[in-house]
Amino acid sequence: MNPPITIERPKPYLLKIIWQDKSEYIIQLEKMREECPCAACQGEEIMGQRISFGIKTFLPGMNELEALIPVGNYGIQANWKDGHHTGIYTWEKLRQLSEKYTLSFSDLEQLSQMEDNKQ
Ligand SMILES: [Zn+2]
Numbered sequence: 001m002n003p004p005i006t007i008e009r010p011k012p013y014l015l016k017i018i019w020q021d022k023s024e025y026i027i028q029l030e031k032m033r034e035e036c037p038c039a040a041c042q043g044e045e046i047m048g049q050r051i052s053f054g055i056k057t058f059l060p061g062m063n064e065l066e067a068l069i070p071v072g073n074y075g076i077q078a079n080w081k082d083g084h085h086t087g088i089y090t091w092e093k094l095r096q097l098s099e100k101y102t103l104s105f106s107d108l109e110q111l112s113q114m115e116d117n118k119q
Helices: 029-034 091-101 105-118
Strands: 006-008 014-018 024-028 044-046 049-052 065-071 075-080 088-090
Touching: 014 029, 024 029, 024 091, 029 075, 029 091, 075 091, 088 091
Parallel strands: none
Antiparallel strands: 006 014, 014 024, 044 049, 065 075, 075 088
């Protein structure tokens, strides 16, 4: 799968991804973190036995992105502000998340209003 053309952060809590087929998606970082593909977050299965479960407690900074680091040419590693950095998102995974969580224009309006009210 081809990498996206660009990954931007239009707002601190949003990620915008433009793919080579020109499709554009904006998703909340919160959703990206929720779907962190690493074993600690998703739980691990060995020989069909579930041996650990994802940690779902809220940590300050967990939905804030510090950096996205390219991994080979197949994906990116997300460094979150709570120090979590073991999640590697392949392009396939990122595309899946884009399609699953993409925000409509009215979702974006609502989110930005919620953010304004916080201040
Ligand atoms: Zn994780």
